[in-house]
Amino acid sequence: MSTSTSPTPSATATRPRSPADWLRRTHGPVNGVVTLHRRQLYILPTRSGAAFAVLLLTMLMTSLNYNISLGFALTFLLIGIVMACMWTAYRNLLDLEVGAGAVAPAFVGDAAVFALQVDNRDDTARIGMEARAAAPKQARARGPRGSATKDVATVPTEAASLTLDGQSNGALALRLPAQRRGRLALPRVTLESRFPFGLFRVWSYADLPLATLVYPAPETPAPPLPLIARADDAEDGALAVAADDGIDQLRRYRTGDPLHRIAWKHSARTGRWMSRTGQATRDPACWLDWHALPDGLDTEARLSRLCAWVLAAGDDLDIGLRLPAVEIAPGHGAAHRRACLEALALWPERPTS
Template sequence: MWLRRKRAPVNGVVTLDRRHLYILPTRGGIGFSVLLATMLLTSLNYAISLGFALTFLLAGIGMGCMWMAYRNLLDLRVSAGPVTPAFVGECAIFTLHVDNQDAAARIGIEARTPLSGADTETAALTLDGVSSGTLPVRLSAIRRGRLVLPRVTLSSRFPFGLFRVWSYADLGLATVVYPAPEASPPPLPRHPQSDDADDGAASFAADDGIDQLRRYRPGDPLHRIAWKHSARTGKWLTRSGHTPQQPSCWIDWNTLPPAMDTEARLSRLCAWVLMAGEVSEIGLRLPGVEITPGRGSAHVRACLEALALWPERRAR
């Protein structure tokens, strides 16, 4: 059907032009039409001049509302914005950028998808002339994995709710739904690496006893490299600060009880990754997937994404 044809963005933008705007009366609009027909028949039957005047006045107002409703969405430009990952049971937020290049204001613009339930909160956007804004689209994250934004319906019932105007946009946005973390997980496992000497994670004390030195790792900032000690020992060494380097912690699938099912295992591993946060150095082992120890927000996101997409993402 022609209504179901995808409206892919052109240069990242979907324009709501005349060929892709649709308008129908709402229930209130149908009731308004029935009222006008009743008033017209009554005026004809009883030859009421004021009845004719009022009927045609209201009909003119209705026609004006139809044009204003259509004009409210005409030539708006919609593009993809940032997306927010979510955990199972939460709402993933997709952001749409709406650009109004006309001098007229645009009022009460809404965005929904086929997955938006009746109880899903819908935000309304109002734009001044020659301005832009963002419109969030919330989708319930029911299961972990990749969540793709389906076709978005942008609509408006401005000004009096007599007509509904809508159009479609297929923006191809997607986000990742992480497993729901276990509510009360056991303490974070602390298993130092057995091959510290091989991967360069061993610590060395500096001569002055102030800094702790460890083997250089790819990604260490240059200002942390201990140049004198590296030249003396012939090995690249990095200053790790005033406190000794904490041993790396491996979050391992195989350390969990065999009786746990897949989703329960992923929930516990997710809780451990969040407990470690951005401070502790952690590594992640899943069947077919291994993420070397690291720290920081980017590393935490990489671990959570691996948990969300397993077993799709395996080492090949």
């Protein structure tokens, strides 16, 4: 009686790693720092180096054919210089430490800046180092719940260069184009050097867990803020001017106000009777409501207008934000503005508290 065996879950889970997975695993950070060891550096001749090698081979064959002693001496001297250049180029990146630095958010259409901290713990200077990251090129693909985005290609970005003295550190600022709102993660960073004469290219990789947020592009020009007028503003004539003690706010005198609430000095200066309210008059609350926008605006246009209004509110005006399934209570200040912008960037996700 024969029995058939099926693969166990453990056997299917332990599939062999591909070379790309192996490279990515070995170039990950250890305690937040990627150290460029000997086994993580790669070197190949450049086009100039390959052309120079052909020239040296031609000189060697000519010297052998015509038995030119001076040709032999010059050829082997240049070969020695090439070998020294190869070691110098390799040494220029050896044992460098690369860590994550500051990350700044960006708006759609701008560039997100990722800072990398590079430490040189050797006494030898490191000259002409470059770092670049391939920015993903986005393409729209239709999914079961509407449109989704996926990465279909990469676009090379501008390289950032750095030169370090011995026992020093510096920063490499990588600029990635912010093509769409949401989370933008730093892809694999390639660090390379062609020092000293550009005959060899030495490079390595660094995979750092850095990410930032891309806010919607603010609408330009945007309509004025939809301020909510208060009913008692015109009746009592409240003024957003502090009284003499710097605490109370002032309004016009009403019949029956107690004498100790009258602002005598301010009334004497202005010629109008003013009373202290006993509480600070706050700016009117402003609700930025998704559903109050015109029906002709699509999703990104709505988010762009709301983003422009959040920026226009500044730090003093109380604003609240209403999105489908997301509501942020009125508030003001830099932290509140950042929370609103994060909600706009991540919508339809809920903002994390």
